[in-house]
């Protein structure tokens with residue numbers, strides 16, 4: 001076991017961006033802490049990416065405050081000193097206009113995308129500051145910059161992630177801890193299956209006849225960011241597929 005290998009902690013590693021980031025860093029010899037609710041997927045990843053000595057898995061629901069805190073507090077050596085935190089776990093639920101949504105869907109997005117991310121960050125900040133070293137990469141979204149119909153609370157949750165990232169930079173000035181908000185656009189993962197609650201027809205339509213971003217694109221971006229020199233801090237990074245752009249403002253005519 002390589003005791004000196006750096007450690008990356010990835011929330012939401014059981015699919016999509018998180019899984020691709022885990023694979024990218026495992027290939028480079030990093031130690032991994034991987035989280036998510038689906039234990040079987042975490043176990044499969046652990047087996048594929050190097051076994052228990054290289055990959056520590058934590059199955060918990062990030063909306064559960066106590067489960068999150070106790071999972072992170074119990075990290076054993078050599079996984080306890082985290083060099084990079086990837087706040088990735090998140091989801092959108094629904095694409096209905098605000099007036100037609102389920103309140104519980106809104107609450108789940110807030111509990112996951114905002115509170116889950118906030119709690120993980122809060123728990124790692126003191127040790128990162130004490131060691132004067134660490135890198136927090138938040139996975140925001142273009143939805144935090146560009147509101148769209150049906151985006152409602154998802155857009156708002158990602159606006160939180162953006163502004164929280166910027167405010168963290170202000171507080172962490174002088175500590176050596178870096179923060180970046182990556183803001184991806186349309187990317188083909190399990191995201192749309194989750195958003196449309198396993199309606200594969202609607203999910204497939206999101207990616208039909210496009211050349212969407214891939215999870216690998218985001219993993220390569222994270223790898224590049226982490227390997228920039230310590231004196232460089234990329235504050236925000238908005239990435240769309242070439243086939244995506246912003247649209248005009250809407251006008252309703254009588």
Ligand code: NDP
Pocket residue numbers: 011012013014015016017018035036037038060061062063088089090091092112139140141142183184185186187188189190191192194
């Ligand atoms: P996926 O659905 O493929 O992955 C989401 C991950 O989040 C899964 O590993 C899931 O794990 C985890 N997760 C969700 N809810 C919880 C929870 N309550 N507790 C613990 N883990 C949870 O989607 P993506 O990879 O696309 O999404 C990753 C991030 O990227 C999200 O924050 C998303 O908002 C953001 N994003 C996605 C874009 C896209 O178009 N795909 C574009 C811009 C941003 P499990 O189910 O095992 O708990």
Ligand code: 8X3
Pocket residue numbers: 140141142143184185186187
């Ligand atoms: C996911 C991208 O455009 O579906 O954050 O909101 S989008």
